[in-house]
Amino acid sequence: MTEAPAPQTEGFTLNHSMMRIKEPARSLAFYTGVLGMRVLRRLDFEALGFSLYFLNTPAGTETPPEEAGERTAWTFSQRGLLELTHNWGSEDDPDLQYHDGNTDPQGFGHICIAVPDLDAAVQWFDDNGVEFVKRPEQGRLPDVAFIRDPDGYWIEIVEPARLKQLGDAL
Known part of the structure; x- marks a missing residue:
């Protein structure tokens, strides 16, 4: 490849x-x-x-x-x-808002942070009032979460050990 x-x-x-x-x-x-x-x-x-x-x-x-x-x-x-x-x-x-790239016209998508324990990270984000775009149990891509930063940018959150079959199920 x-x-x-x-x-x-x-x-x-x-x-x-x-x-x-x-x-x-x-x-x-x-x-x-x-x-x-x-x-x-x-x-x-x-x-x-x-x-x-x-x-x-x-x-x-x-x-x-x-x-x-x-x-x-x-x-x-x-x-x-x-x-x-x-x-x-x-x-x-007050009118300035940066485009997150995930709405039309699409462009930049996200950055990704790997965490050692996805469940603990989700709890931490909940405890800190972080906005979720997608929780790990939602959608067709399990064990992957997306949160938003203060400017609306998406951040993918993954636990590498849970991704061994990623791509095989699609």
């Missing part, structure tokens, strides 16, 4: 995916407090009027460098980060 990658692409790494956010405090509280991510780096671009927040799920004990330039280089060498982009002033626009 896949060919061997071209040797010229050796070392290429998916560093991050970006989503725009309206209110940083609200979004950061969700991603850090509810999903357990950590902010690795915040970059402010005053002349351009936006801020970037790079987050990941903690793995191991690696600590980002303290020095700003080294921390930035380190951040851009990581794998699978989430970049939240805040365009300054968007929080003051």
Whole structure:
């Protein structure tokens, strides 16, 4: 199904995916407090009027460098980060709503978070008032949940051990 990658692409790494956010405090509280991510780096671009927040799920004990330039280089060498982009002033626009990509016209769909225990995660989300798009027991795709973040983006929630037969039943 896949060919061997071209040797010229050796070392290429998916560093991050970006989503725009309206209110940083609200979004950061969700991603850090509810999903357990950590902010690795915040970059402010005053002349351009936006801020970037790079987050990941903690793995191991690696600590980002303290020095700003080294921390930035380190951040851009990581794998699978989430970049939240805040365009300054968007929080003051009551009509602004970002498109989640799941309504027409469709485009971007979702990000995915793997959890060790789906049932415990669902209970945690319920305890924290998280909105579900789909619960694991709903629909034709069992053991897969979808929640919404504060800006309406979908987040797939899976327990990898429950997905061994994924695709076989369809």
